[in-house]
Amino acid sequence: MLDPQNVTIDAESGAIAPETEHYEKRLSDLRQIFADRIALDRMVGEEGDRLVYQVRAFRKNESDLWFGTTTIEPGRVGSEYFMTRGHFHKRHDMGEVYHTQAGKGLLLLQARDGRVEILEMHPGSCSFIPPDWAHRSINVGDDRLVFVWVCNVEAGNDYGELEKGMQRRVIAGVSGPEMIESGVRG
Amino acid sequence: MLDPQNVTIDAESGAIAPETEHYEKRLSDLRQIFADRIALDRMVGEEGDRLVYQVRAFRKNESDLWFGTTTIEPGRVGSEYFMTRGHFHKRHDMGEVYHTQAGKGLLLLQARDGRVEILEMHPGSCSFIPPDWAHRSINVGDDRLVFVWVCNVEAGNDYGELEKGMQRRVIAGVSGPEMIESGVRG
Secondary structure, three states, X not given: OOOOEEEXXXXXXXXXXXXXXXXXXXXXXXXXXXXXXXXXXXXHXXXXXXXXXXXXXXXXXXOOEEEEEEEEOOOEEOOEEOEOOOEEEOOOOOOEEEEEEXXXXXXXXXXXXXXXXXXXXXXXXXXXXXXXXXXXXXXXXXXXXXXXEEEEXXXXXXXXXXXXXXXXXXXXXXXXXXXXXXXXXX | OOOOEEEEXXXXXXXXXXXXXXXXXXXXXXXXXXXXXXXXXXXXXXXXXXXXXXXXXXXXXXXXXXXXXXXXXXXXXOOEEOEOOOEEEOOOOOOEEEEEEXXXXXXXXXXXXXXXXXXXEOOOEEEEEOOOXXXXXXXXXXXXXXXXXXXEOOOOEEOHHHOOOOOEEEEEEOOEEEEEEOOOOO
């Protein structure tokens, strides 16, 4: 039988303590998701292999729920904002909750039936992600984007279904973020 | 198929928008949980039937997860702090996550095997409540205690099993909150 436990979450950095999982994604890990690979390679050459985002989690497999934080650094690859890979869940009947702690973001969602939605992320926004909607978070602000996520341990992440990319991209336009067609069909 | 949706959470008041459920518990609703019923009746006579706590939720039954806030006013009945009723889940395999937004509280937990645990609640604390642990939250501060909770829609609340009360009570001692035996056996 599991014991109750407090986990401290730092809303500014996304650090959690204790953590059971932690991974980082750098520019070179994300060549497949950004449209402008020439800009990406140039950035790595000039600025080094910068951190794009990190995920920290508290997971007990014997429980139903787990939770953690995702922290996306501010930045762009060409005109495209730093973002997560995005994924469907393996379990088609399991969704997720994203509670934004700091920064300014967009949550890009794509359903299996092809529909696309976008939600704003800002401190106090709690995004309800229903089952069967792929989700990618995008930092469109000048500071770190930090959010707390909660989902079922068994939800699982399926990155394969988005290998071709999502149907839309979010780029920096003249007067702020703009959503454009990516050329990928859902 | 459900649509994604943003819910705004006010960390100071616990208000959420949109909300699908909202209930309040006042002193007269909670006669069974406080030890000092004479003090309770006197309070109601002198101060009116004061609000003790409220629960607001965003629930879509077709989803796996739902979430909401619990807001406990500061106050005491005799020496005992304002608190929630406390409950087990109907589903013995489903727990909960409590992310404190404002105030200062204690989370009193009692397992079906009789063990008791207590966790501190403060902004930034995210309490992992494993399956099969009853949980009651207690406002030991001078301001509202507000926390966001997330659990499975199917978890269900079972108040009946705690009808006799919990094994411990938290009262205001000379130098702060103290945990005492309630006389109830788990």
